[in-house]
Amino acid sequence: VQLVFVGGRSPAFGLLLVGVFALTVGDVVWAFGEIGRLDFAPHVVDAPFLIVPSAISVAMMHPSASHVVRPIRDEPRVRSTSRSLVVSSALIVPPVLLVLPGRITPMTVLLSIGLCATSALRVAHAMSRDDRSRAELMYRAAHDDLTDLPSRSLLIDQIDRVLHTSDGPLSLLFIDLDHFKNVNDLMGHHAGDELLVRVSERLVATVRARDLVARISGDEFVVLAEGLDESSGIALADRIRRAVGEPFALTGGEVFCTASIGVSTARAGDDVTPATLIREADTAMYESKSTRNETTVFDQSMQDRSTRRMEIERLLRHQTEAPNLTTWFQPIVDTERGCVAGFEALLRWEALGAEISPAEFIPIAEDSGMIVAIGAFVLDEACRQAAWWRANIDHADDLYVSVNVSARQIASSDIVDTVASCLQRHGLAPSALWLEITESVMTEDTAVTAAAMTGLRLLGVRLALDDFGTGYSSLSGLQYLPVSRLKIDRQFVAGLGSDTSNDKLVRCITAVAASFDLDVVAEGVETREQLAALHELGCTQIQGFLFSRPVPADEVPAIHARLDRRQARQHRHRRHTRRPTATP
Ligand code: C2E
Ligand code: CA
Ligand code: CA
Numbered sequence: 001v002q003l004v005f006v007g008g009r010s011p012a013f014g015l016l017l018v019g020v021f022a023l024t025v026g027d028v029v030w031a032f033g034e035i036g037r038l039d040f041a042p043h044v045v046d047a048p049f050l051i052v053p054s055a056i057s058v059a060m061m062h063p064s065a066s067h068v069v070r071p072i073r074d075e076p077r078v079r080s081t082s083r084s085l086v087v088s089s090a091l092i093v094p095p096v097l098l099v100l101p102g103r104i105t106p107m108t109v110l111l112s113i114g115l116c117a118t119s120a121l122r123v124a125h126a127m128s129r130d131d132r133s134r135a136e137l138m139y140r141a142a143h144d145d146l147t148d149l150p151s152r153s154l155l156i157d158q159i160d161r162v163l164h165t166s167d168g169p170l171s172l173l174f175i176d177l178d179h180f181k182n183v184n185d186l187m188g189h190h191a192g193d194e195l196l197v198r199v200s201e202r203l204v205a206t207v208r209a210r211d212l213v214a215r216i217s218g219d220e221f222v223v224l225a226e227g228l229d230e231s232s233g234i235a236l237a238d239r240i241r242r243a244v245g246e247p248f249a250l251t252g253g254e255v256f257c258t259a260s261i262g263v264s265t266a267r268a269g270d271d272v273t274p275a276t277l278i279r280e281a282d283t284a285m286y287e288s289k290s291t292r293n294e295t296t297v298f299d300q301s302m303q304d305r306s307t308r309r310m311e312i313e314r315l316l317r318h319q320t321e322a323p324n325l326t327t328w329f330q331p332i333v334d335t336e337r338g339c340v341a342g343f344e345a346l347l348r349w350e351a352l353g354a355e356i357s358p359a360e361f362i363p364i365a366e367d368s369g370m371i372v373a374i375g376a377f378v379l380d381e382a383c384r385q386a387a388w389w390r391a392n393i394d395h396a397d398d399l400y401v402s403v404n405v406s407a408r409q410i411a412s413s414d415i416v417d418t419v420a421s422c423l424q425r426h427g428l429a430p431s432a433l434w435l436e437i438t439e440s441v442m443t444e445d446t447a448v449t450a451a452a453m454t455g456l457r458l459l460g461v462r463l464a465l466d467d468f469g470t471g472y473s474s475l476s477g478l479q480y481l482p483v484s485r486l487k488i489d490r491q492f493v494a495g496l497g498s499d500t501s502n503d504k505l506v507r508c509i510t511a512v513a514a515s516f517d518l519d520v521v522a523e524g525v526e527t528r529e530q531l532a533a534l535h536e537l538g539c540t541q542i543q544g545f546l547f548s549r550p551v552p553a554d555e556v557p558a559i560h561a562r563l564d565r566r567q568a569r570q571h572r573h574r575r576h577t578r579r580p581t582a583t584p
Contacts, residue, residue, distance in 0.1 A: 171233030490524020
């Protein structure tokens with residue numbers, strides 16, 4: 001009976017059933033003959049036994065036999081009408097046997113009870129298997145395969161339940177691992193998976209038994225802590241950061257990991273949806289990300305910033321198709337030679353009715369990857385201008401342009417080709433182009449960036465480390481990265497002359513530059529005092545509002561003429577008096 005239900009409709013299977021049926025009939029007839037209840041001629045008894053091997057061997061030789069041996073993909077349906085019919089008719093047999101006169105013997109009663117019990121058991125078993133597989137399916141849909149933690153849908157259900165049924169506060173912790181991508185990239189996906197599993201175990205071990213830990217994507221986890229108010233939520237977040245901060249002994253080696261956490265809170269009965277609570281915790285987490293390994297509690301100003309960030313990102317996306325981004329230029333003056341040495345290209349963008357600072361929109365463009373297209377645009381514009389200056393401005397044949405390039409661009413595969421084709425398109429000598437890279441490139445994948453930087457250097461383009469001293473630079477980077485210049489960040493220049501610790505810092509940077517044989521540009525120079533202090537320290541390449549603010553491209557010739565004349569005059573004067581007293 002079971003076979004009838006699992007089988008397909010192929011001829012081979014039909015023949016197989018015929019064989020099995022014949023075997024059953026033959027056995028029953030033979031058994032009755034043995035106990036003397038039936039008396040058949042031997043050839044009648046033998047007939048079924050002849051059919052058995054014939055049917056089976058024909059079945060196996062039939063082409064459709066391949067269907068019979070193929071594994072069954074779908075589970076047979078446990079409850080079907082035909083199956084129910086068979087089961088119930090089997091159940092009718094014992095009562096019928098019992099009512100037939102003269103058939104009631106202790107044996108038939110026992111057999112009948114046995115048959116009923118087996119059938120009932122079989123049905124119960126089938127039904128519970130059905131329920132089990134349905135439960136299993138629901139469990140899998142609500143849990144993450146890798147870590148076995150609840151997934152987003154279950155989390156949302158649970159938040160909803162807590163909001164509606166409990167009274168008291170609740171905290172939601174959004175946890176994102178810092179630099180998780182590095183583990184994946186450097187040690188492989190197996191190590192990444194292993195780390196996620198270990199992190200999830202630590203999370204579960206750190207929270208209280210009644211808290212829910214969910215994994216909602218890649219390296220993002222959410223903890224739902226019922227009954228915890230804001231301060232307890234923060235305490236829990238800090239405990240989690242400490243737990244995650246302990247080293248992980250993975251199969252591939254020891255790994256250190258930190259987490260950025262955002263906390264949002266609500267009280268049961270608040271008019272807030274689970275999705276909003278998750279989004280708020282996510283927004284707070286994003287604020288933690290800027291410093292990493294932090295806990296931040298959500299407040300409304302974050303929501304405003306996040307909305308603005310999304311708005312800027314949306315507008316920028318339009319920009320990369322039809323750019324109304326413009327490139328402005330700020331002179332870099334060589335006070336020793338008495339001339340304008342070059343211009344730094346700086347992006348300007350007007351949107352939302354105001355000028356938006358590149359310090360605000362560049363990081364957004366970097367996060368979303370749009371910086372690669374925007375960077376190519378700036379590069380093209382800067383090279384075009386530089387080629388024009390060199391051809392059309394007096395005393396400008398060695399003027400250079402200095403273009404900011406973000407780490408993300410350096411890591412993109414075709415930066416060397418982009419720069420080479422840009423130089424070629426505008427007929428610009430490689431020596432007329434400097435690229436400014438913030439020192440954060442040193443924390444990125446060093447092999448890739450070092451290769452790209454070497455490729456650029458081989459083109460003849462020179463590289464400067466921007467904002468030197470503000471980031472995570474290691475001095476060792478200076479040893480293997482082909483850079484030719486350090487730019488002293490304006491935060492160090494700002495305190496010069498008034499703040500002695502800044503004097504020491506700048507002195508230190510110029511000393512580092514000298515020992516690595518690099519030149520130095522000081523940026524953000526606004527006052528004569530700062531200029532004098534820089535001259536004192538031997539720094540003569542100056543950029544800042546003292547000489548000029550960034551200007552649109554069409555004002556470059558005039559700025560160049562003004563500064564060059566003055567510097568030339570100063571230069572002559574200085575040569576005359578032999579005392580360096582350059583002023584703008
Ligand atoms: P940065 O590379 O350090 O650029 C120097 C910044 O200092 C510019 O700000 C410039 O206007 C400002 N500055 C120059 N002299 C003075 C001064 O004397 N005083 C003061 N207070 N500020 C001065 P800006 O144009 O707002 O650019 C901000 C940052 O945005 C830049 O910092 C750079 O990191 C980034 N950026 C600008 N344009 C681009 C670009 O095309 N590509 C990339 N990747 N980044 C860019
Ligand atoms: Ca710069
Ligand atoms: Ca800078």
